[in-house]
Amino acid sequence: MNAGRSDEQRRRIRRTTILLVLVALGIYVAFIASGILKAQP
Amino acid sequence: MSATHTHGHAAGHEHHDDHGPASGIGRWLTTTNHKDIGTMYLVFSLVMFLLGGSMALVIRAELFMPGMQLIDPGFFNTMTTVHALVMVFGAVMPATVGLANWMIPMQIGAPDMALPRMNNFSFWLLVAAFSLLILSLFMPGGGPAAGWTLYPPLVLQTGDAFPLAIFAIHLAGASSIMGSINIIVTIMNLRAPGMTLLKMPLFVWTWLITAYLLIAVMPVFAGAVTMLLTDHFFHTTFFSASGGGDPVLYQHIFWFFGHPEVYIMILPAFGIVSEIIPTFSRKPLFGYESMVFATASIAFLSFIVWAHHMFTVGMPLAGEMFFMLSTMLIAVPTGVKVFNWTATMWKGSLTFEPPMLFALAFLFLFTIGGFSGLMMAIAPVDFQYHDTYFIVAHFHYVLVPGAVFAIMAGVYYWLPKWTGHMYDMKLANWHFWLSAIFVNVLFFPQHFLGLAGMPRRIPDYSTQFADWNMISSIGGFGFGLSQLLFVYLVWQCARGGAKATSEVWDAHPKGLEWTLPSPAPYHTFDEAPVVK
Numbered sequence: 001m002n003a004g005r006s007d008e009q010r011r012r013i014r015r016t017t018i019l020l021v022l023v024a025l026g027i028y029v030a031f032i033a034s035g036i037l038k039a040q041p
Numbered sequence: 042m043s044a045t046h047t048h049g050h051a052a053g054h055e056h057h058d059d060h061g062p063a064s065g066i067g068r069w070l071t072t073t074n075h076k077d078i079g080t081m082y083l084v085f086s087l088v089m090f091l092l093g094g095s096m097a098l099v100i101r102a103e104l105f106m107p108g109m110q111l112i113d114p115g116f117f118n119t120m121t122t123v124h125a126l127v128m129v130f131g132a133v134m135p136a137t138v139g140l141a142n143w144m145i146p147m148q149i150g151a152p153d154m155a156l157p158r159m160n161n162f163s164f165w166l167l168v169a170a171f172s173l174l175i176l177s178l179f180m181p182g183g184g185p186a187a188g189w190t191l192y193p194p195l196v197l198q199t200g201d202a203f204p205l206a207i208f209a210i211h212l213a214g215a216s217s218i219m220g221s222i223n224i225i226v227t228i229m230n231l232r233a234p235g236m237t238l239l240k241m242p243l244f245v246w247t248w249l250i251t252a253y254l255l256i257a258v259m260p261v262f263a264g265a266v267t268m269l270l271t272d273h274f275f276h277t278t279f280f281s282a283s284g285g286g287d288p289v290l291y292q293h294i295f296w297f298f299g300h301p302e303v304y305i306m307i308l309p310a311f312g313i314v315s316e317i318i319p320t321f322s323r324k325p326l327f328g329y330e331s332m333v334f335a336t337a338s339i340a341f342l343s344f345i346v347w348a349h350h351m352f353t354v355g356m357p358l359a360g361e362m363f364f365m366l367s368t369m370l371i372a373v374p375t376g377v378k379v380f381n382w383t384a385t386m387w388k389g390s391l392t393f394e395p396p397m398l399f400a401l402a403f404l405f406l407f408t409i410g411g412f413s414g415l416m417m418a419i420a421p422v423d424f425q426y427h428d429t430y431f432i433v434a435h436f437h438y439v440l441v442p443g444a445v446f447a448i449m450a451g452v453y454y455w456l457p458k459w460t461g462h463m464y465d466m467k468l469a470n471w472h473f474w475l476s477a478i479f480v481n482v483l484f485f486p487q488h489f490l491g492l493a494g495m496p497r498r499i500p501d502y503s504t505q506f507a508d509w510n511m512i513s514s515i516g517g518f519g520f521g522l523s524q525l526l527f528v529y530l531v532w533q534c535a536r537g538g539a540k541a542t543s544e545v546w547d548a549h550p551k552g553l554e555w556t557l558p559s560p561a562p563y564h565t566f567d568e569a570p571v572v573k
Binding site: 009012013016017020021023024025027028029030031032034035036038039040 | 155156218221222225226229230231256257259260261263264265267268277278279284285286287290294
């Protein structure tokens, strides 16, 4: 199914995927960081 | 939904050299086809629905009469916990992902999902997640028993099941995030020429917004359970006051995930109902654009209401006011939706096939759940309702005759398109009426129990609650048994039956999926249709 995609389409798919993965990871790290900041004795 | 017309070979399946499905078990293990993966998600969710339902019946059997009857209190707590986790993450969410896998490419004119291998991976990750969760029931010390919210410090008392349950949640979350990325990337990049955003079917719109919600909140939940894990095994004190942490922090983080999670389950249901009601009213959807904006508004508001789950924890008056009013504000876009569905039916040429019956029941019964939600939004009143059966009644009205009925409506609507066969309408009507009656017998009395003061998550209760509990349990068993009809109907329809036409319904449904033959060919839209 991938064969019919243009280079531009592949690029956009890759770009959007990487961006969304980074957003998800960023949120995960940010919330753990907020826990670390809050839990200082 | 926008009117769509296709040129050329909409199906585009007759000419290409692509192979069909592989045979044997290998097809299902390695498939990257969106229809196969959609089917696997739907079958998985049905299995989980029956498993989670069986756990609910254990709960209702114990609550049939006052006194301890069948199980010990620890196992009762395990049942309430795992029932919820299985139903939320194993049944409702995968069912809507299954529908998305089947329908989104067909509705936007795409040949498949944008990331087919990741699609396969995210499904099998879910299977691994739930295998772990189910296995955790057999660990020393029993299964997870702190409620689906996994509040510390109670959850930290879980035995050997704890790491399994936490790892299962991580895997299920990773699976959801991957599924969401796939859906967003597909919708943003693989729409047919001419399919602008505001021409997309409502089901696609609601899923696009849901996928963004999932990416925003699933990592939050993952972060919370990671911190639980380190508190348990690495002596951190994120949620322990003894080391400078705060157990209430967990509740804030959990509900920052947990409230949008409710909309993750219900927005795709809104999309399904928005497809079905126009078809069987033989009218276009009233206020398409306002439906889109209402969906986006609900998603936005879902991020600023989380502490309404925590009024009794204690917070400043300004906080209570803010969370009370922002919660009430959600009634506005939701009201727009209910109004638009009703206006779509107004002066329509209505017929009542099984998908429409389920959609109508959704409309009435979800609204009941919405109204009781509005009652709980009022902070001083919530002090009375909190942790009572009124809450149980509320969220079950939203999730069972709400989300589950909409999913069933969607299955009844699209099943002939998937299998190429019509199902037994008479039996489907029986399934509907039995479900609609028993779901109310099951959950409506729980409002009375809650208002009378019966706490949730208890295996025994005062004799004053006996009558309504008995009625609720009868409803539970009736509802559970009625679902066997659904299993039989789906199985029978997959095996054979009267041939379905490409439009399936006499009502001439609109949308690209109905331009395809029934059953939809294994590969569709290799040549993109043009949408006017």
